[in-house]
Amino acid sequence: MKKVFKRPEILKDVPFHYCPGCTHGVAHRLVAEVIEELGIRDIAIGVAPVGCSVFVMDYFEIDMFQGSHGRAPAVATGIKRVLPDRVVFTYQGDGDLAAIGTGEFVHAATRGEKITVIFINNAIYGMTGGQMAPTTIMGQVTKTTPFGRDRETNGYPIRVCEMLVPLEGAAYLARVAVHTPKAIIQAKKFIKRAFEVQLAGLGFSLVEVLSACPTNWGLSPLEAVKWLEENMVPYYPLGEYKSPAGGAIND
Amino acid sequence: MARVIFREERCKGCRLCTAVCPRGIIKMSGHINEMGYHPAAVEEPEKCTGCTLCALVCPDIVIEVEREEKAV
Numbered sequence: 001m002k003k004v005f006k007r008p009e010i011l012k013d014v015p016f017h018y019c020p021g022c023t024h025g026v027a028h029r030l031v032a033e034v035i036e037e038l039g040i041r042d043i044a045i046g047v048a049p050v051g052c053s054v055f056v057m058d059y060f061e062i063d064m065f066q067g068s069h070g071r072a073p074a075v076a077t078g079i080k081r082v083l084p085d086r087v088v089f090t091y092q093g094d095g096d097l098a099a100i101g102t103g104e105f106v107h108a109a110t111r112g113e114k115i116t117v118i119f120i121n122n123a124i125y126g127m128t129g130g131q132m133a134p135t136t137i138m139g140q141v142t143k144t145t146p147f148g149r150d151r152e153t154n155g156y157p158i159r160v161c162e163m164l165v166p167l168e169g170a171a172y173l174a175r176v177a178v179h180t181p182k183a184i185i186q187a188k189k190f191i192k193r194a195f196e197v198q199l200a201g202l203g204f205s206l207v208e209v210l211s212a213c214p215t216n217w218g219l220s221p222l223e224a225v226k227w228l229e230e231n232m233v234p235y236y237p238l239g240e241y242k243s244p245a246g247g248a249i250n251d
Numbered sequence: 252m253a254r255v256i257f258r259e260e261r262c263k264g265c266r267l268c269t270a271v272c273p274r275g276i277i278k279m280s281g282h283i284n285e286m287g288y289h290p291a292a293v294e295e296p297e298k299c300t301g302c303t304l305c306a307l308v309c310p311d312i313v314i315e316v317e318r319e320e321k322a323v
Contacts, residue, residue, distance in 0.1 A: 001252065001253075001254060001317040001318060001319055002317065002318060002319070002320050003315060003316070003317050004301060004303060004316050004317065004318045005303045005306040005307075005314065005315055005316035006315050006316075007312045007315070011312070015261050015286075015311065016310070016311055018310065018311075019263075020263035020264055020265040020288065021263070021265035021266075021267060021310065022310055023310050024310070025309075025310030025311050025312065026307075026308070026309075026310050029312055180271070180308070181271055181304045181307045181308055184307050184308065185307070214265075220266075221265035221266060221267055222265075222266055222267065222270055225267065225270075
């Protein structure tokens with residue numbers, strides 16, 4: 001019999017430290033599979049964030065660096081400019097990218113830095129214990145919004161992909177999810193395209209990955225993937241927002 | 252003919268695989284593994300088609316899938 005599904009070799013054979021049902025593991029696997037399939041293992045350099053995935057370098061058998069909180073795109077910019085023949089990507093959560101790191105990814109996109117950002121959006125701060133994130137959706141209950149996110153006090157959630165569309169330096173923008181097999185297959189396709197855009201030297205690429213945080217959402221893993229489908233996907237529609245071929249291809 | 256291999260010691264018992272199996276043959280075991288979770292396991296393995304959906308959704312890469320190559 002032929003092995004049709006196995007752990008990518010780039011991922012070290014160690015257990016993830018993530019909570020049960022946390023979909024960081026799926027996102028890690030997809031990035032690893034894409035690096036493997038594109039044959040860029042020896043030239044890929046990743047930049048880790050601060051947050052639950054701060055230990056991402058413990059899992060990938062490639063060169064990695066850990067940026068200060070929110071600063072991964074700035075670090076990636078430096079690496080890519082010094083080593084332009086490498087494939088440089090960041091892996092960041094929503095607390096890292098969309099809060100303290102807002103200036104970093106927006107300006108990296110504006111400058112058209114030839115890096116790829118993998119942005120994990122789970123609508124909450126994970127590592128610090130479930131506080132409201134910029135991406136927390138309206139009405140969502142968190143530790144710091146016990147009555148639900150409210151527009152008077154907390155304002156509106158950030159839609160990162162939509163926000164970057166007008167920037168000329170942003171070459172590829174897509175939003176995917178990792179809560180169903182179908183979404184996961186699409187996620188891998190778009191992550192691969194983002195890396196291909198970088199390999200072709202076309203500019204900045206970002207893939208936003210809607211991810212489940214059962215622990216801080218206070219749900220079981222099965223309830224969490226359902227909550228993601230029913231609450232996050234309507235607010236954060238999936239699809240490609242910008243691609244070098246031109247035009248948005250939402251599906 | 253297909254076979255799924257569960258690395259029981261890596262399973263955190265999240266049950267995501269049980270919900271996506273089109274044959275409904277993945278169940279949670281009664282015993283606990285060394286991490287303290289009830290691991291997922293396949294009942295009636297002969298019914299597995301090797302569709303890989305369980306492996307796709309598993310966040311902990313517990314599952315490997317083997318399948319006979321179909322004659323084209």
